[in-house]
Amino acid sequence: MPTNFIEELRWRGMIHDMMPGTEEALMKQVSSGYIGFDPTADSLHVGHLVQIMTLVHFQRAGHKPYALVGGATGMVGDPSGKSQERNLLDAETLQHNVACVRKQLEAFLDFNAGSNAAVMVNNYDWFEKMSFLDFIRDIGKHISVNYMMAKDSVKKRLETGMSFTEFSYQLVQGYDFYYLNQHHNCIIQLGGSDQWGNIVTGTELIRRKSGGEAYAVTTPLIKKADGTKFGKTESGSVWLDPEKTSPYAFYQFWLNASDTDAANYIRIFTLKTKEEIEAIEAEHTEAPHLRALQKAVAEDITTRVHGAAALQTAIAASNILFGKSTAADLQALSEKDFFSVFEGVDQATITSAEFGAGLHIVEALAAKTGFLSSNGEARRELKANAISVNKEKVAEDYILTTKDLINGRYVLLGKGKKNNYILRVEG
């Protein structure tokens, strides 16, 4: 017998909308359900984590999760939440993305769990063989244009325009649900709140075409307490791919969450129980400066995404960069440790000839390395007392000399509290 999946999502604040009867249907028996992922990029980002965790909970409740990568839907383009027509990706890029996304998803779900092992599917597999005529006769016949036009995603675009391709999207996605319902007995589709319209087209198609029952649950869009978008930093999206977002930056992203957001995140992005979470919150209220909440969130998610070893390095780097460590501590690190700890920190290399007898700090920040975009900016930051060399603030006329080089080869530059750069001197 399954445990109560809906109740689990409910206390975690992960339910935005749900079709009547869903909870009962899922409690009756072990069921299959799915979530679709768009292969719009070659990596998932933290925004997708909500969907991934939903599927993880689904499996933990005893149900059978299907992760669908949209090799076919990706070719059409989902208009939901988009104010403009999307550019289509070419088939080759799409295929590459599908493979990448698939690989990342494999890390979260258990594909060897016996009868409720997770399954990965690609809707390209069933759309590939379908002809346009088959589609409009067998599928299109069941859904009226009136019905499709009533969808928010379509209504919003009626003024500015929308291609037939994107208009068809909800039908294409709706058919996915129908297909999985017929072939894999999927009775529920999960997804973000912007997917509600698409999902309901699916349940409608199932009802009209086969008379079957199907359900839907959507998760709320995550917003930060200050109203800004979740999952973005000044340098862009926070990706799951360590090549795009280093484990260190990933860890820092979560650690920097505000108190309100962290309390939210710990429920959504970790599997900790209600009791564990309340204990951590109590601890946090007791001693807020220890940031127990942020740490718990950051550690849990970083481990899940990048593994325990990567987490340790991220913590080590964070302690050195944000702790009380001094220039002396930095000097004490072996070269190997230094570079493994600072793997995710921006780096630049110059030759010892360029370094010469001494390098002006402005040059080290801008012209020679590109850490800052211009000499003017470097000077401004220096004037604002924002620049440090090996953790010690320096003035505008500072000259880097061999004394500043750790192990004779590298130096740690800092701007403000949170930006670090490593300059290596070689040759």
Place this chain on the structure above:
RNA sequence: GGGGAGAUACUCAAGCGGCCAACGAGGGCAGACUGUAAAUCUGCUGGUGUACACCUUCGCAGGUUCGAAUCCUGCUCUCCCCA
């Protein structure tokens, strides 16, 4: 087709011949305070040169002028009203 309004830096938005690298607001960055939080306060926010200076920038292309974001001509685009 006719008539009108407008295009200014990341965004909104002033400026309408020299005092304009361009008011102000938002955003961003930094500093102070803190807890790598929130709130608040302060500074900075085109480039090169440490200041004076110079270079590039006010839809695009020309022109008038000692001098233009500001005036003129043409072009492109956007919005509104009437058919």
